[in-house]
Ligand SMILES: Nc1ncnc2c1ncn2[C@@H]1O[C@H](COP(=O)(O)OS(=O)(=O)O)[C@@H](OP(=O)(O)O)[C@H]1O
């Protein structure tokens with residue numbers, strides 16, 4: 001008998017097919033690519049480009065995008081600090097399940113608070129959590145303003161917008177950092193190439 005969270009009298013059910021067998025079937029190793037950065041820094045673009053590149057290599061991945069999950073699983077959450085924390089916790093748990101299923105799970109969320117990202121890292125064996133920091137200047141993200149949200153935030157029509165009047169805490173020890181070179185952002189293909197090369201070198205794309 002065990003006590004976990006708010007539930008009592010619950011037991012862990014072992015399943016007949018394990019992670020290793022699934023990974024062997026897929027000829028890859030499950031992991032979580034956690035893409036963090038400001039709104040407009042290119043998280044979704046990188047996630048989609050990596051997903052496409054992995055697919056073309058015959059590797060199974062799945063994208064958990066913050067914006068998309070807020071239409072369903074996380075539709076009850078807003079943007080105050082405790083809601084963001086719960087958002088990241090839930091996505092971390094789902095990402096862990098996908099990694100256990102043997103997939104390369106690509107989570108792309110602002111995930112602005114270091115402690116929340118570190119809590120997700122702690123859910124997985126360390127090497128299986130690959131933190132990717134989109135280190136783009138606020139000025140670039142704001143110039144892009146693909147959704148017009150920075151403009152609204154500057155006008156005070158959105159309160160608590162990350163980078164404007166809500167904090168973003170950059171990673172201290174991320175596995176991959178994407179940044180501008182000579183003031184120019186690398187192309188989506190170049191960014192994705194760095195990530196896929198990392199996965200190849202660490203042995204995730206074979207069993
Ligand atoms: N207040 C505030 N702050 C930041 N972002 C906001 C806010 N309100 C709405 N949005 C839109 O929500 C998207 C971020 O959702 P996330 O789930 O990734 O956010 S978080 O990780 O919980 O901070 C984010 O999407 P991206 O631009 O793709 O990052 C925004 O479009």
Ligand SMILES: Nc1ncnc2c1ncn2[C@@H]1O[C@H](COP(=O)(O)OP(=O)(O)O)[C@@H](O)[C@H]1O
Nearest residue numbers: 039040041042043044045144146185186187188
């Ligand atoms: N490497 C890049 N080079 C040029 N433009 C980019 C790049 N990555 C993203 N963008 C553009 O920046 C905007 C924001 O990108 P997006 O992926 O939606 O960011 P996020 O998911 O972090 O909000 C989009 O218009 C996208 O086309």
